Amino acid sequence: MASMQETAKKYFRGMQHRKFHESKACGCKMSLGVYLPDAYYNDDAPVPVIYYLSGLTCTDENASQKSGIQRYADEQGVAVVFPDTSPRGHNVEGEADSWDFGVGAGFYLNATESKWKHWRMYDYITKELPVYLAQTFPNLDTTNASLMGHSMGGHGALVIFLKNYNKYKSVSAFSPICNPINCPWGKKAFGGYLGTNFDAWRDYDATELARKYPGPKTEIFVDQGTADSFLKEQLLPENLKNAVHGKDNIDLKLEYRDGYDHSYFYIASFVEEHILFHAKHLKPS
Structure with a gap:
């Protein structure tokens, strides 16, 4: 982590914060970004929250x-929270040996293998972070929250929503890992973090969770570029489509974007x- 200095910078009409706090779930200091729109400072009503989970x-x-x-x-009067993607600083043997496992690759689950005991991003996102945000930014309404994410973070957003459908208002994902139990990234991560407990694997798989989703009628927005090099082997959106x-x-809205890849150029093109x-879900008229 290059700098541990907290910052607050004017961005459009609001402020982009970078914060650090001690996490019991992950056993270390965690960094996060928080964008507060103009409405946070100038409206009387509490501001809803979107959690953006990265890849x-x-x-x-x-x-x-x-x-x-x-x-x-800022235009819609919603805050955006950008958590980190894993614990950092534990110096677990092998944590930085590969880019798709360990540091920067928490997969938004609670690891059950003892070596990875601090990899508890599921609890961090769903339990600890809302409490910290409410204490730190009192005009945020963390009970009025939605989820979105990209790639591994798209997987995290879908899984967290499907497991906590009464806690979040909506979910969307760019290029999500839709069926991790059937792709190389997921098999590697789940095998490392969850061992051979395949029931636990299925409990963090959006396709499996969607197939048996028992909750109220909901709309899921999945966005996918057709030129994404990971589409056929790793992301598997058609498996999710077939499951629902x-x-x-x-109601699954699966939007294919012709010619777009896996990058932030693609995300920036459609994030509006x-x-x-x-x-629409956080601030219904």
Whole structure:
């Protein structure tokens, strides 16, 4: 981590914060970005929250600096929270040996293998972070929250939503890992963090969770570039589509974007649509 200095910078009409706090879930100091729109400072009503979960190798800074999301969040009067993607600083043997496992690759689950006991990003996102945000930014309404993410973070957003459908208002994902139990990234991560407990694997798989989703009718927005080099082997959106086919309580909007890849150029091209999608659920007229 290059710098541990907290910052607050004017961005559009709001402020982009970078914060650090001690995490019991992850056993270390965690970094995060928080964009507060103009509405946070000038409106009386509490401001809703979108959690943006980033992908493999990312920190809390990638999306906040590259996605362009803040312009549209400010226009809609919603805050955006950018958590980190894993614990850092534990110096676990092998934690930095590969880019798709360990540091920067927390997969938004609670590891059960003792070596990776601090990799508890699921608890961090769902339990610890909302408490910290409410204490630190009192005009945020963390009970009025939505989820979005990219790649590994898209997987995290879908899984967290499907497991906590009464806690979040909406979910969207760019290029998510839709069926990790059937792709190389997922098999590597789940095998390392969860061992051979395949029931636990299925409990962190969006396709498996969607197939048996028992909650109220909901709309899921998945965005996918057709020129994404990871599409066929790693992301598997058609598996998710097939899992929800015929279900009357999930309306899956799977939007293919012709010629777009896996990069932030793609995300920045369509992030406004995602903010408008979430604003519809967070701030219904």
